[in-house]
Amino acid sequence: MYKLAITTRKNNNTSNYIVRETYIDWLSHDFSISLITPRPHHDYQDIAEMYDLLLICGGDDIEPGLFNEPLHPTTVLEDRQVESMDFALLHDFVERGKPVIGICRGIQIINVYFHGTLIQDIPSMVENTLQHKVSTHPIVCEPCVLNNYFPLKFDVNSYHHQSVGMCASDLDIYAISPDGIIESIGYDLILGVQWHPERMDDTHKTQLIKLMKDFVILSKTRKQ
Numbered sequence: 562m563y564k565l566a567i568t569t570r571k572n573n574n575t576s577n578y579i580v581r582e583t584y585i586d587w588l589s590h591d592f593s594i595s596l597i598t599p600r601p602h603h604d605y606q607d608i609a610e611m612y613d614l615l616l617i618c619g620g621d622d623i624e625p626g627l628f629n630e631p632l633h634p635t636t637v638l639e640d641r642q643v644e645s646m647d648f649a650l651l652h653d654f655v656e657r658g659k660p661v662i663g664i665c666r667g668i669q670i671i672n673v674y675f676h677g678t679l680i681q682d683i684p685s686m687v688e689n690t691l692q693h694k695v696s697t698h699p700i701v702c703e704p705c706v707l708n709n710y711f712p713l714k715f716d717v718n719s720y721h722h723q724s725v726g727m728c729a730s731d732l733d734i735y736a737i738s739p740d741g742i743i744e745s746i747g748y749d750l751i752l753g754v755q756w757h758p759e760r761m762d763d764t765h766k767t768q769l770i771k772l773m774k775d776f777v778i779l780s781k782t783r784k785q
Contacts, residue, residue, distance in 0.1 A: 563593065563774065565592035565593065565615075566615050566616070566650070567616045568580075568616070569596050569598050570618070570639070570640070570643055571639075571643050586759070587758070603645050609657050613660070614659065616661075616663075617664065618667060619665035620643065621637045621639040622666075624641075625679070627673050628679060629678075630679075633686075635681065652674070655751070658783060658784075660751070660780055662753075663753035664758065665757055668745070668746060668754055669725065669753075671747075677725060677732065678727040680725070689740065690740040690741075691739065692719070698716065698739070700715065700738050700744045701738075705745075707752075710771060711765075717744065717756035718761060720756075725742075728743060731748060732748045733748055736754075744756065750779065
């Protein structure tokens with residue numbers, strides 16, 4: 562089985578590092594999973610060397626100073642140690658040409674890392690948008706790797722109040738919702754999705770696992 566590293570999040574009520582069981586239920590049959598917790602020195606090179614794939618999962622909001630904006634009143638910041646871990650792990654996997662999947666907060670981490678921006682609060686900052694908080698809506702895919710696994714148009718779940726704003730110049734827009742909100746970005750072996758595939762139907766979950774495995778195979782082939 563391929564080795565998958567998944568980022569954890571901090572439960573502020575208990576100070577425990579956690580990951581939602583929906584990720585484990587979805588991925589544990591196809592990958593050997595390890596949950597990564599923050600380190601004081603933020604050196605994760607051994608993790609990037611050892612594991613085949615990184616998954617940056619959902620969570621709270623990113624420090625807006627990282628994309629040169631002031632804090633919006635609705636922004637709820639993620640734990641600083643967790644945030645540093647996310648960026649450090651992403652850097653180390655990218656440096657080694659290994660695949661990275663970002664889900665919800667994960668797509669936003671990817672975009673900010675590559676110098677893109679975020680919309681800090683869709684309801685108050687963007688007019689005439691769909692309901693993106695606890696809802697379902699369609700997305701339309703651009704020509705990209707998603708076309709090999711999913712239809713050009715399909716419905717996704719939605720649990721976010723922030724989203725990608727300006728897409729980083731090193732990344733491509735893969736999918737957009739009808740109101741213009743960016744729902745997927747990526748480049749080469751990097752994929753970010755704003756929805757939660759681990760809470761989608763079995764067909765969707767299976768197709769994304771196929772994509773993840775294909776990413777790993779391609780990464781390993783390049784190193785031969």
